[in-house]
Amino acid sequence: MNIEEIVKLAKQREDADKVKKAEPYFVKTIAWFHYLGLLRHNNIEACRHTVTLEDALKAGALEPRILELIPAMIVSIPKALKFVPEKLPADLARVVRNIRERKVGIPFRKVPARAYLHWLNAQAMEVAKRRLNFRKAPRRRVANTHDIGDIIRQGRINLALTQRQLSKKYDLSLRVIRDLEQGKLDASIKVANKILAVFGRSLNA
Amino acid sequence: MIAEIFEKLDQWVGQQNAEATREGLPAIPRCEFRIVGQTALMEANLKIDLASTADVDAMNNATYAVIAKLNDLLQAKGLEYDQLSNEIWMPPESKYVDVFRGTWVVAIRAEPEFVMLSKAKKARAKNKKLLQQYIASSPPRTFFDLCQKYKVNLKQILQDEP
Numbered sequence: 001m002n003i004e005e006i007v008k009l010a011k012q013r014e015d016a017d018k019v020k021k022a023e024p025y026f027v028k029t030i031a032w033f034h035y036l037g038l039l040r041h042n043n044i045e046a047c048r049h050t051v052t053l054e055d056a057l058k059a060g061a062l063e064p065r066i067l068e069l070i071p072a073m074i075v076s077i078p079k080a081l082k083f084v085p086e087k088l089p090a091d092l093a094r095v096v097r098n099i100r101e102r103k104v105g106i107p108f109r110k111v112p113a114r115a116y117l118h119w120l121n122a123q124a125m126e127v128a129k130r131r132l133n134f135r136k137a138p139r140r141r142v143a144n145t146h147d148i149g150d151i152i153r154q155g156r157i158n159l160a161l162t163q164r165q166l167s168k169k170y171d172l173s174l175r176v177i178r179d180l181e182q183g184k185l186d187a188s189i190k191v192a193n194k195i196l197a198v199f200g201r202s203l204n205a
Numbered sequence: 206m207i208a209e210i211f212e213k214l215d216q217w218v219g220q221q222n223a224e225a226t227r228e229g230l231p232a233i234p235r236c237e238f239r240i241v242g243q244t245a246l247m248e249a250n251l252k253i254d255l256a257s258t259a260d261v262d263a264m265n266n267a268t269y270a271v272i273a274k275l276n277d278l279l280q281a282k283g284l285e286y287d288q289l290s291n292e293i294w295m296p297p298e299s300k301y302v303d304v305f306r307g308t309w310v311v312a313i314r315a316e317p318e319f320v321m322l323s324k325a326k327k328a329r330a331k332n333k334k335l336l337q338q339y340i341a342s343s344p345p346r347t348f349f350d351l352c353q354k355y356k357v358n359l360k361q362i363l364q365d366e367p
Contacts, residue, residue, distance in 0.1 A: 003349050005360070006349075006360055007343060009360065009364075009365055010337050010338075010340035010341040011341040013337050014341035016313075017334065017337070037259060039257065039259075040247065040256070040257045041254070041255065041256045042250075042251075042254065042255045042256075044254075054311075063334065064330070064332075065257070067261050110331075111332050114339065115331075123285050123360075124210055124282055124283070129257075159282075159283075170326070
């Protein structure tokens with residue numbers, strides 16, 4: 001094995017792929033899948049911005065983990081991708097039909113059926129469904145509780161919990177959580193710290 | 206984040222065992238989790254682009270109750286334990302480094318060159334681009350020696366059709 005030759009070949013191919021990975025369709029797809037909690041990425045931040053199925057499929061050629069998730073997304077959370085159901089690519093339409101009709105799985109663009117079927121009943125799809133249904137942050141905020149509200153809201157979204165679920169799970173006041181997130185309340189330090197502690201933060205941190 | 210999860214798991218096992226001792230029941234044995242796959246690469250802070258699904262691959266000798274608790278803790282962070290973790294092939298000479306070492310739970314992660322070899326040997330189509338990136342980052346010589354030993358043709362992988 002000629003190591004230098006292999007490294008040189010890999011570098012040539014990687015240089016070409018680097019350009020593609022910087023393109024908006026790739027970055028936006030990863031950021032959206034990251035936001036939904038379906039993918040993590042060490043260099044691309046999560047962003048709430050729905051992408052088209054076409055872009056996601058194109059990005060899947062560079063990152064096959066995206067292709068692994070698409071069939072389950074089309075079946076379980078179709079709103080997560082922009083597409084016209086009647087105009088699904090033929091191979092994807094066949095895979096989706098087989099899933100709905102509970103027929104034997106067929107590979108999807110080199111992704112074995114076992115790999116994409118696994119995501120149909122995965123907890124991650126449920127989390128993605130909840131994240132998809134979150135409303136955008138309210139615009140009006142009071143300056144002094146702004147940061148706390150952001151931390152609480154973002155932390156809650158990361159845990160994929162509603163305000164009610166957060167209050168029940170950690171025995172916190174629903175009203176206080178709601179008001180802090182909307183920047184309406186000057187909570188006591190003790191109460192604010194109790195809520196921030198859920199996300200590993202405090203007023204001193 | 207992973208270390209924090211295993212720390213919580215260790216505390217939970219400790220509590221369960223304290224209760225079991227009081228009630229005269231058998232304790233949960235000490236268990237070891239070997240983190241492999243993308244999670245191991247993420248934890249290694251490699252200087253390459255890494256995407257990972259919510260699945261966490263962790264080969265282990267833990268009991269069902271411990272795995273169920275681990276899954277709960279992972280789910281709170283938007284992750285999930287891969288039930289097929291123990292089926293993953295890793296070369297026997299794989300080296301691991303500590304992620305967390307507690308009284309009851311030990312978590313270690315495989316070094317990247319061994320994870321990459323596993324991917325090249327068992328799932329080359331899915332990991333072609335990742336391997337390409339890794340090779341381009343000039344990995345340690347060990348990786349190439351391992352590929353030679355396990356008859357992995359890197360040149361062929363790089364030339365495979367996308």
